Amino acid sequence: MQNIGVFYGSSTGNTKAVAKLIQTELGEDIATIIDVANAKSSDIEQFNNLIFGTSTWGIGDLQDDFEDFLSELSKAGIDGRKVALFGLGDQYSYPDSFVDGVGEIYELLEGKSCELIGKISVDGYEYDASKAEKDSQFVGLILDEENQDELTNERVKLWVEELKKQFN
């Protein structure tokens, strides 16, 4: 497995903490974590494997730094790269816009020639609508620190095990 960049946008630190967990599970020698607030398209292009993580704010809005970073992501040359997404949200307070931000990133990347991996089952989550749900699956790892923080470590561990099998 070659180098992996874990890019995250985080307002109160939850997504940042999960990015660190993911880095630990992947191995600090091959995974680097990067705050999107300081990142450019050239930073993205350095990595053979990519992970993008965001929280959702407002009603279904991308986290602010990630919103600003979308133009960099959009112009990054990432043909042939394997890409996985993760996102944090609150399914009970925002059941109609649960982790919508992740869905926005997915929609942008669908138009590029990268390979999107890391989808998970929607089982175990309670919500009414989510832009991160496509074809009855979540398009990435979904975590809820407000209501299900006790599940986070295990969810991260299982997801990273799958990614390790698939990354370049």
Ligand SMILES: Cc1cc2nc3c(=O)[nH]c(=O)nc-3n(C[C@H](O)[C@H](O)[C@H](O)COP(=O)(O)O)c2cc1C
């Ligand atoms: C004002 C406010 C709006 C939010 N809106 C949403 C939302 O629309 N959908 C969702 O799933 N979570 C929503 N959340 C929950 C956050 O995404 C969640 O707290 C997340 O863990 C924050 O991560 P961060 O600290 O990395 O930014 C909202 C939280 C707040 C305080």
